[in-house]
Amino acid sequence: MLRRVGSVGRPLVAILLTAFVLWKADPAAVVEAAGRANLRWIGAAILLVVVDRTLMAYRWLVLLSPIPRLDRPPHRAVMRLFFTSTFAGTFLPASVGGDAVRAYGLARLRVAPGVAVASVLMDRLLGVLSIVLVGLAGLLLADSADLWSNRSIGVALVVAGAACAAGTAVVFSGAASRLAQRAAARLPFGPVRAISGELVEATRAYRTFGSELANVLAGSVAVQILRVVQAYCLGRALGIEASPAIYLAFIPLILLVMLLPVTVNGLGTSQVAFVWFFGRVGVPQAEAFALSVLFVGLGVVGNLPGGLLYAFSPRSSPV
Numbered sequence: 433m434l435r436r437v438g439s440v441g442r443p444l445v446a447i448l449l450t451a452f453v454l455w456k457a458d459p460a461a462v463v464e465a466a467g468r469a470n471l472r473w474i475g476a477a478i479l480l481v482v483v484d485r486t487l488m489a490y491r492w493l494v495l496l497s498p499i500p501r502l503d504r505p506p507h508r509a510v511m512r513l514f515f516t517s518t519f520a521g522t523f524l525p526a527s528v529g530g531d532a533v534r535a536y537g538l539a540r541l542r543v544a545p546g547v548a549v550a551s552v553l554m555d556r557l558l559g560v561l562s563i564v565l566v567g568l569a570g571l572l573l574a575d576s577a578d579l580w581s582n583r584s585i586g587v588a589l590v591v592a593g594a595a596c597a598a599g600t601a602v603v604f605s606g607a608a609s610r611l612a613q614r615a616a617a618r619l620p621f622g623p624v625r626a627i628s629g630e631l632v633e634a635t636r637a638y639r640t641f642g643s644e645l646a647n648v649l650a651g652s653v654a655v656q657i658l659r660v661v662q663a664y665c666l667g668r669a670l671g672i673e674a675s676p677a678i679y680l681a682f683i684p685l686i687l688l689v690m691l692l693p694v695t696v697n698g699l700g701t702s703q704v705a706f707v708w709f710f711g712r713v714g715v716p717q718a719e720a721f722a723l724s725v726l727f728v729g730l731g732v733v734g735n736l737p738g739g740l741l742y743a744f745s746p747r748s749s750p751v
Contacts, residue, residue: 442693442694442695442696443695443696445694445695445700446695446696446697446699446700446701447700448700449695449699449700449701449703449704450699450700450703453700453703453704453707453717453721454703454721456707456717457707457717457718457720457721458717458718461716461717461718462718462721462722462725464718465670465671465716465718465719465721465722466670466722466725466726468670468671469669469670469722469726470668470669470670470671471669472669473665473666473668473669474665474666474669474726476665477662477663477665477666477669477726477730478730478733480658480661480662480665481662481730481731481733481734482734483658484655484658484659484662484734485515485518485734485737487651487654487655487658488514488518488651488655489511489514489515490651491555491558491648491651491652491655492510492514492534492551492552492555493507493510493511494644494647494648494651495551495554495555495644495648496510496551497641497644498547498550498634498637498638498641499543499547503542503543505538505541505542505543509541510538510541512741513534513537513538513541514534514738515735515737515738515741516533516537516738516739516741516742517530517531517533517534517537517738518530518734518735518738519735519736519737519738519739519741519742520533520738520742521533521697521735522697522731522732522735523696523697529693531552531553531555531556534552535548535549535551535552536548538551538552544630544634545627545630546627546628546629546630546631546632546633546634547630547634549627549631549634550631550634550635550637550638551634553599553631553635554599554603554635554638554645554648555648557595557596557599557600558645558648558649558652559652559655560592560595560596560688560691561596561649561652562649562652562653562655562656563592563656563684563687563688564589564592564593564596564684565653565656566653566656566657566660566680566684567589567681567684567685567688568589569680570660570677570679570680570681570682570683570684571585571681573677573680573681574677574678574680574681585685588685588688588689589685589688592688599635602632602635602636603635603636603638603639604639609632609635609636612632613629613632613633616628616629616631616632617629656683656684656687659683659687660676660679660680660683660684661679662727662730663679663683663723663727664676664679666723666726666727666730667679667723669726670719670722670723670726671719672710672715672719672720672723674710674713674715678710678713682709682710685705685709686702686705686706686709689701689702689704689705690702690705697728697731697732698728698731699728702724702727702728703721703724703725705724706720706721706723706724706727707720707721707724710723
């Protein structure tokens with residue numbers, strides 16, 4: 433029943449949110465703004481997507497370090513899985529859809545389920561941490577008292593930071609990992625309980641891979657900066673005059689909103705976030721809405737190589 437509600441509810445929420453924001457922005461004005469877009473700036477953003485997808489794939493390869501070298505799946509299979517799972521995530525709830533596909537596919541490559549989920553979880557944890565770090569840097573550079581005093585921005589950063597702190601504690605704190613183990617042992621279903629316990633142990637294994645985690649965090653920060661630059665290129669394509677510091681402050685916060693698993697691929701939530709944030713610096717709703725559509729569309733373009741790999745994958749492929 434919950435799956436059915438989710439499969440219908442999330443697309444419905446995405447459609448309703450998008451339609452409402454589009455209506456508020458005036459569809460004719462949005463079409464006019466999009467029609468003026470400079471294709472050279474859009475092309476530059478597309479080239480940057482290639483770089484950020486390469487970095488994202490590299491991060492996950494590094495996070496497989498705790499698996500003994502002889503037991504690791506071949507790099508080719510892992511890369512195929514990464515790109516096909518990003519494509520699948522286009523049609524699934526933001527933040528969790530593609531991650532679930534990737535963990536499932538890695539388990540089918542004979543990696544223990546807990547270890548497979550741990551690699552994806554650490555990837556997500558360090559990704560969110562990088563968003564928080566870049567967002568804080570952006571807020572400092574933007575130097576806007578209005579942004580610092582906004583309660584919703586503060587809550588978003590605190591919640592994301594707390595989640596990162598909890599995950600870090602499980603990795604590096606024996607007391608936190610034992611607490612997580614006890615919580616896993618109380619779960620009601622045997623298979624879920626077993627995988628959860630294995631997940632805690634697999635996550636804890638990263639405590640001896642500090643340099644690898646630092647490497648992944650640096651790559652994650654680079655990915656977030658690339659996304660900021662992509663949004664800036666799209667904004668310039670639309671003639672938006674906001675400074676790079678504004679994009680550095682806003683885009684990480686918008687990405688946090690897009691991670692909420694309430695719609696499909698961040699559609700709807702991204703439109704609300706772009707219009708709300710950029711409206712605070714005087715960007716008209718039509719241009720902000722067009723920017724949100726281009727930004728989501730850019731992510732879809734970045735996922736298309738995974739679609740080609742999926743289309744030509746053998747039937748025995750894990751995804």
